[in-house]
């Protein structure tokens with residue numbers, strides 16, 4: 435097979451201290467889903483996550499976590515969301531894809547360790563994730 439055009443490879447860089455905060459937050463919310471806003475920068479397909487924000491008016495339950503996007507303050511450092519899957523896989527559900535926000539979606543599944551977190555694009559395709 436010949437590839438005529440190179441697709442921009444997206445990659446996500448996640449700071450270790452941000453991951454630690456996500457893990458702590460999601461463990462605290464367990465068995466409910468937790469949801470946080472990812473803050474960072476995107477350059478040439480490289481998405482660097484260096485902070486978190488707690489979404490306003492968030493509501494969570496065992497199978498759904500969300501917040502009304504229209505209430506989000508305008509802030510171009512908001513590049514995506516992370517939420518937890520207390521049970522099952524770390525793959526995005528149809529609801530997750532319909533509620534996609536920003537450039538990237540991270541999902542962390544139980545037991546919430548460094549190997550439980552995965553990155554997805556708006557089509558539900560996996561994106562490579564590195565902890566830095």
Ligand SMILES: [Zn+2]
Nearest residue numbers: 519526527530
């Ligand atoms: Zn989900």
